[in-house]
Amino acid sequence: MKIEDRLFLNRYRADEEHPHLKIKDMDVCKNCKDKPCINCCPAGVYQWDGEFMEVKFEGCLECGTCRIVCPYNNIEWEYPNGNYGILYKFG
Amino acid sequence: MIEFDVVVIGAGPAGLAAAYKLAKNNIKVAVIEKGEYPGSKNVMGGVLYVDPLRKLISEDIADELIKAKAVERNVIEQNMWFISDDGLVKGGHRNEKWKEKPNAFTVLRAKFDSWFANKAKEAGALILPKTKVEDFIWENNVICGVKTSRPEGDIKCKAVIIAEGVNPLLTMKAGLRKEDLSPKMAAIAVKEIIPMPKEVINNIFGVKESDGATLEIIGSWSQGMMGIAFLYANKNSISLGAGVLIEDLMKNNKITPYEILDNLKNHPIIADLLGDYRKTANEYMAHLIPEGGYYSIPKLYGNNVLVAGDAGMLVNSIHREGSNHAITSGMFAAETLIEAFEKNDFSESFLKRYVTKLENSFVMKDLKKYRNLTSIMEKNHQFFEVYPSLINDSAYRFLTVDGTPKYDIQKEIFDMLRTRRGLLGIAGDALKFWKGVR
Numbered sequence: 001m002k003i004e005d006r007l008f009l010n011r012y013r014a015d016e017e018h019p020h021l022k023i024k025d026m027d028v029c030k031n032c033k034d035k036p037c038i039n040c041c042p043a044g045v046y047q048w049d050g051e052f053m054e055v056k057f058e059g060c061l062e063c064g065t066c067r068i069v070c071p072y073n074n075i076e077w078e079y080p081n082g083n084y085g086i087l088y089k090f091g
Numbered sequence: 092m093i094e095f096d097v098v099v100i101g102a103g104p105a106g107l108a109a110a111y112k113l114a115k116n117n118i119k120v121a122v123i124e125k126g127e128y129p130g131s132k133n134v135m136g137g138v139l140y141v142d143p144l145r146k147l148i149s150e151d152i153a154d155e156l157i158k159a160k161a162v163e164r165n166v167i168e169q170n171m172w173f174i175s176d177d178g179l180v181k182g183g184h185r186n187e188k189w190k191e192k193p194n195a196f197t198v199l200r201a202k203f204d205s206w207f208a209n210k211a212k213e214a215g216a217l218i219l220p221k222t223k224v225e226d227f228i229w230e231n232n233v234i235c236g237v238k239t240s241r242p243e244g245d246i247k248c249k250a251v252i253i254a255e256g257v258n259p260l261l262t263m264k265a266g267l268r269k270e271d272l273s274p275k276m277a278a279i280a281v282k283e284i285i286p287m288p289k290e291v292i293n294n295i296f297g298v299k300e301s302d303g304a305t306l307e308i309i310g311s312w313s314q315g316m317m318g319i320a321f322l323y324a325n326k327n328s329i330s331l332g333a334g335v336l337i338e339d340l341m342k343n344n345k346i347t348p349y350e351i352l353d354n355l356k357n358h359p360i361i362a363d364l365l366g367d368y369r370k371t372a373n374e375y376m377a378h379l380i381p382e383g384g385y386y387s388i389p390k391l392y393g394n395n396v397l398v399a400g401d402a403g404m405l406v407n408s409i410h411r412e413g414s415n416h417a418i419t420s421g422m423f424a425a426e427t428l429i430e431a432f433e434k435n436d437f438s439e440s441f442l443k444r445y446v447t448k449l450e451n452s453f454v455m456k457d458l459k460k461y462r463n464l465t466s467i468m469e470k471n472h473q474f475f476e477v478y479p480s481l482i483n484d485s486a487y488r489f490l491t492v493d494g495t496p497k498y499d500i501q502k503e504i505f506d507m508l509r510t511r512r513g514l515l516g517i518a519g520d521a522l523k524f525w526k527g528v529r
Binding site: 001003006007009010013034036039040041042043044061062063064065067068069078079080081082083085086087088089090091 | 200
């Protein structure tokens, strides 16, 4: 199953105006060789287009993996505001 | 500004256990939860042991859980499978006694946590959902409340219990943890809820109507990474998940957590087991599991503050025990604060007795016992790579009848063990494993 199909199963309340994940300095990502956030994120939130790290925070499962794997501590990570973000019906 | 005796951060098993106990003792407690309702953001594999709830609530809690439909199935059989690319060696245990006195239930957290929150509410706790704790309120370097995401949402209190879960953001803000989690201290686990008719589930696990079973799988699906997969029987679905140590996933740097889960699903034996149901799912989730054990535990107490559950890294991953540690530590945190209210002493030196309670219980005793096992396992990937294939190939050779005399077959197996791991290697691994669990 593709990650898009998996995320489509879930219910989210995205806070479009307040992304809860941010790249602090794009140059740091440019110089990061392995970019572990891309492979380690279970929701495929991070995508590198050669110049820019796209952060699809809307599909975030709020696990915290990217925060731990970024070797340069370059991700500003917080939980979405109260009542926003992932909403599991089974859990 | 509103005032409570105690503020609990997080409506998971640790926070709710603490709130329940405090409220039962007429202490004014508020539980702050960022999700829409308790359980809406909570994830675990799905096995909940009953014993801590018997101690916290009542001896008859198993019946109540079933009646309230807060749990899925009563686990009467637990299995461990070792798979290679093409083989499977099974181990397991079923017991009739578990039918009479349930030991564990499979659960879906959205349902169970909602039930538990209602229990705390009935006892007198206030549950404040849709609210995030942003920071603490400090007075003379001592925590005396929390700042929440709500407008004018500051709450004053005498003590705070941090039960925020595995990401220790507030534990660090409280000064109880200096360093964040590192990639060797946590596993990333992903899980799918796969809907299935009851009869199919009963067939897969070999159980009847309300009985449940668990299945843990070690082997080739993890591609040598330290990890464990699982299949749990719910009422009308199965929980299928896989987790690997983050450090190993970083080193691999090619595969994503969900591709690892697909590896497992596409294993011919697992694919046979699940049939076409493996192509559907109701929900997909991810969660970190604290794997650091004893050495990763932060300071669990300070002036006016205690840490419980995953935030305290109180997980015994070898026995997949986490929620029972959470409930037990939450209960101890509450007991400690009840004593603190009696003495009107919330100082660090008084609250230290929380750790004594943990040390005198199975929680810290087990974590201490296994303190080196995780690091032994993470340095010795043969436990996840070589051995599952070795035992499968040995079993295959031993059980295949092709006219070879048994003496020669045993010699072949012996040679296989010698070339693929070495006799000294096997002896050394046995010793390492023994050192880890003794």
